[in-house]
Amino acid sequence: MTLTPDLDDFAASVRAWCAQHVPAGWRxxxxxxxxxxxxxxxxxxxxxxxxxxxxxxxxxxxxxxxxSVAEQVVLYRELAxxxxxxLVLAFVGIHHAASTLLIAGTDEQRRRHxxxxxxxxxxxxxxxxxxxxxxxAALRTTARRVGETFIVNGQKLWASGGMHADWCLxxxxxxxxxxxxxxxxxxxxxxxxxxxxxxxxxxxVGESHFCELFLTDVEIPATNLIGLENEGWQVAQxxxxxxxxxxxxxxxxxxxxxxxxxxxxxxxQPGPGGTRPIDDxxxxxxxxxxxxxxxxxxxxxxxLVERSDAGVAGPADPSIVKLYYxxxxxxxxxxxxxxxxxxxxxxxxxxxSSGWESGSWVLDFIGSWEWTIPGGTSEIQRNIIAExxxxxxREPTAL
Amino acid sequence: xxxxxxxxxxxxxxxxxxxxxxxxxxxxxxAQAGWIxxxxxxxxxxxxxxFAEVAVILDEIGRAAKPTSYLGGAVLAIGALKVLEAxxxxxxxxxxxxxxxxxxxxxxxxxGGSRPRFRLDGLRLSGLAEFVPxxxxxEVLLLPTEESDGTPVMAVLRxxxxxxxxxxxxxxxxxxxxxxxxxxxxxxxxxxxxxxxGDAQQAFGRLLDRARVAVACDSLGLxxxxxxxxxxxVALRQQFGRPIGSFQAVKHACADMLVQVEVGRRLLDAAVDxxxxxxxxxxxxxxxxxxxxxxxxxxxxxxxMQLHGGMGYTWESGVHVYLKRAALNRSLFGSPxxxxxxxxxRYL
Numbered sequence: 001m002t003l004t005p006d007l008d009d010f011a012a013s014v015r016a017w018c019a020q021h022v023p024a025g026w027r028x029x030x031x032x033x034x035x036x037x038x039x040x041x042x043x044x045x046x047x048x049x050x051x052x053x054x055x056x057x058x059x060x061x062x063x064x065x066x067x068s069v070a071e072q073v074v075l076y077r078e079l080a081x082x083x084x085x086x087l088v089l090a091f092v093g094i095h096h097a098a099s100t101l102l103i104a105g106t107d108e109q110r111r112r113h114x115x116x117x118x119x120x121x122x123x124x125x126x127x128x129x130x131x132x133x134x135x136x137a138a139l140r141t142t143a144r145r146v147g148e149t150f151i152v153n154g155q156k157l158w159a160s161g162g163m164h165a166d167w168c169l170x171x172x173x174x175x176x177x178x179x180x181x182x183x184x185x186x187x188x189x190x191x192x193x194x195x196x197x198x199x200x201x202x203x204x205v206g207e208s209h210f211c212e213l214f215l216t217d218v219e220i221p222a223t224n225l226i227g228l229e230n231e232g233w234q235v236a237q238x239x240x241x242x243x244x245x246x247x248x249x250x251x252x253x254x255x256x257x258x259x260x261x262x263x264x265x266x267x268x269q270p271g272p273g274g275t276r277p278i279d280d281x282x283x284x285x286x287x288x289x290x291x292x293x294x295x296x297x298x299x300x301x302x303x304l305v306e307r308s309d310a311g312v313a314g315p316a317d318p319s320i321v322k323l324y325y326x327x328x329x330x331x332x333x334x335x336x337x338x339x340x341x342x343x344x345x346x347x348x349x350x351x352x353s354s355g356w357e358s359g360s361w362v363l364d365f366i367g368s369w370e371w372t373i374p375g376g377t378s379e380i381q382r383n384i385i386a387e388x389x390x391x392x393x394r395e396p397t398a399l
Numbered sequence: 400x401x402x403x404x405x406x407x408x409x410x411x412x413x414x415x416x417x418x419x420x421x422x423x424x425x426x427x428x429x430a431q432a433g434w435i436x437x438x439x440x441x442x443x444x445x446x447x448x449x450f451a452e453v454a455v456i457l458d459e460i461g462r463a464a465k466p467t468s469y470l471g472g473a474v475l476a477i478g479a480l481k482v483l484e485a486x487x488x489x490x491x492x493x494x495x496x497x498x499x500x501x502x503x504x505x506x507x508x509x510x511g512g513s514r515p516r517f518r519l520d521g522l523r524l525s526g527l528a529e530f531v532p533x534x535x536x537x538e539v540l541l542l543p544t545e546e547s548d549g550t551p552v553m554a555v556l557r558x559x560x561x562x563x564x565x566x567x568x569x570x571x572x573x574x575x576x577x578x579x580x581x582x583x584x585x586x587x588x589x590x591x592x593x594x595x596x597g598d599a600q601q602a603f604g605r606l607l608d609r610a611r612v613a614v615a616c617d618s619l620g621l622x623x624x625x626x627x628x629x630x631x632x633v634a635l636r637q638q639f640g641r642p643i644g645s646f647q648a649v650k651h652a653c654a655d656m657l658v659q660v661e662v663g664r665r666l667l668d669a670a671v672d673x674x675x676x677x678x679x680x681x682x683x684x685x686x687x688x689x690x691x692x693x694x695x696x697x698x699x700x701x702x703x704m705q706l707h708g709g710m711g712y713t714w715e716s717g718v719h720v721y722l723k724r725a726a727l728n729r730s731l732f733g734s735p736x737x738x739x740x741x742x743x744x745r746y747l
Binding site: 264267268278279281284285287288289291292293295296297298299300303316320323324379381382383385386387389390391392393394395 | 626630633634641642644645647649650651653654655657658661662663665666668669687690691736738739740742743746747
């Protein structure tokens with residue numbers, strides 16, 4: 001992308017900011033930290049970014065954002081290039097929760113939560129269940145209406161960051177008689193409500209940020225319904241795609257400006273016998289292929305955000321980006337693990353607050369399945385791309 | 400891209416698609432449509448448009464897999480003439496090419512090499528270039544040539560010049576017309592040696608950038624058509640009592656084809672933009688676009704043949720026309736592996 005003078009100035013100001021504010025040596029100090037230290041570090045980094053105007057650039061100006069897409073690309077590029085920590089804990093709040101509130105929330109809900117998110121309110125998504133993964137609409141958690149209150153019972157799975165969350169985006173069945181996509185409602189659930197039991201699940205990397213949520217007679221006031229009763233599925237469909245572009249711009253710039261550069265560095269390290277992987281033609285070829293793919297991904301992401309803002313994004317565009325990013329991340333970290341070789345297997349933990357490509361290549365590779373499986377598996381994304389993007393006949397599914 | 404440009408491109412695209420769908424697109428029709436002189440300035444009878452508009456036409460010609468001499472006779476010829484020093488002879492030739500009156504071909508290296516294939520020793524010219532697009536029908540040949548000190552210049556010869564041989568080189572792809580251009584020890588006149596405007600190495604490099612993107616446009620067009628054709632086919636073709644496009648094995652393959660096309664589109668937009676702006680990153684952008692799009696096109700069209708089943712393998716279905724053209728494009732002006740190798744020099 002050719003930068004205009006304004007963007008050049010902006011880039012220079014972000015660079016200057018990064019030089020002053022990115023905590024020195026954070027990778028070392030954040031490796032092997034306790035959960036409490038991690039939360040503290042995340043919250044203070046969020047506050048730093050917020051005071052610079054960099055925490056929620058994608059939000060509308062009236063709520064504290066208002067950056068152009070081109071500026072966001074520059075911001076994320078520079079943050080990645082300066083190896084800034086990522087916002088991990090605030091992620092669901094500033095992306096999923098905010099976009100849900102902005103698209104489908106009431107004014108009162110927005111006023112209640114958007115400023116609170118800027119004050120550090122943490123969110124979790126309560127969508128999946130043991131029997132409702134790819135077939136999310138089969139969810140069984142019930143919300144029974146009693147006057148102006150809903151009584152919720154059930155179990156949620158893969159609620160990432162659940163043990164730190166203040167609020168939950170919850171899908172529950174309000175009409176058990178209706179066809180499965182017509183009887184679901186969308187709620188904002190206060191995690192301090194009695195009856196919520198949060199149990200972390202250890203993932204393949206060894207971390208425990210996924211949680212199970214057990215919900216027993218949990219009361220939600222009807223004012224915390226998002227959208228209309230029994231129309232929660234439609235709200236979720238609408239809001240899930242909308243936030244994808246914003247999240248992906250950041251991740252694509254990370255991949256291009258952080259991950260790829262480290263990969264090249266690894267390839268330049270002399271191995272046994274003093275030979276460098278980079279001098280091998282096969283290694284050169286694979287690096288070039290990855291760089292081309294990352295360049296394509298960055299173009300896709302920018303376009304998705306621009307088209308979403310203009311209201312002309314295609315129905316499969318978010319899925320194309322998600323699928324391509326996930327599989328590219330997997331190819332790239334796989335290659336990193338191959339090149340880094342045995343020494344990479346001695347890195348038993350990676351720095352908390354780092355990106356999906358932290359440079360601990362084996363852990364990054366294992367962790368890449370956290371992209372190809374959640375948020376709609378790669379197989380589900382391909383169904384969506386083929387059916388909504390290309391108009392191919394649907395699979396037989398219940399409505 | 401600015402909205403007005405997008406509208407202009409949509410209009411140009413619609414007209415091009417209409418013409419290509421209904422008619423045999425010969426040279427005079429392309430001249431009438433104003434495609435040949437698109438990029439030439441108005442003073443030379445052109446439309447003063449940019450390479451971005453040429454890219455739209457190239458994409459559409461690729462979509463239709465039409466045999467035209469647009470690549471050699473217009474895109475490369477006008478591109479080459481535009482980067483040569485202006486003088487009466489150059490201006491006259493540019494005007495004649497823009498109007499379609501004179502056909503010119505440019506004997507660039509087509510094998511991925513980055514140096515001219517012709518040498519001047521004093522005024523004695525020798526060299527050989529193979530697979531030169533549309534050279535067989537050209538009346539004038541532009542031969543990128545190295546002088547003895549390595550400076551690129553352009554030797555400009557009439558096709559009937561004694562000592563110049565242009566020999567058709569039939570290839571499996573029947574939609575392209577390629578030729579070997581050879582010169583052995585021909586004494587030429589000083590007026591037949593034209594100079595590049597400004598930095599000669601850079602100007603010659605820009606011609607190669609342009610050639611790569613032009614072929615990438617064609618390959619993306621080929622992929623787009625084959626994706627659309629395949630999607631229509633698998634939505635209709637019934638087996639086991641269902642359209643085969645409802646099976647995941649088939650629809651996932653189609654989804655992957657679309658993803659490849661979409662990624663290719665972004666790489667192409669960036670490369671076309673870099674060529675239009677003559678950006679310092681243009682070579683990088685064109686290497687990325689050419690290698691990725693031309694490799695992906697062979698995969699996409701190969702999958703199209705597969706998903707069309709036995710019908711796809713017949714001569715009559717025409718899928719083979721696209722597959723052969725895509726395979727040729729992949730090699731023309733350098734292979735994906737060679738281009739990736741060139742990109743990788745930046746990491747060393």
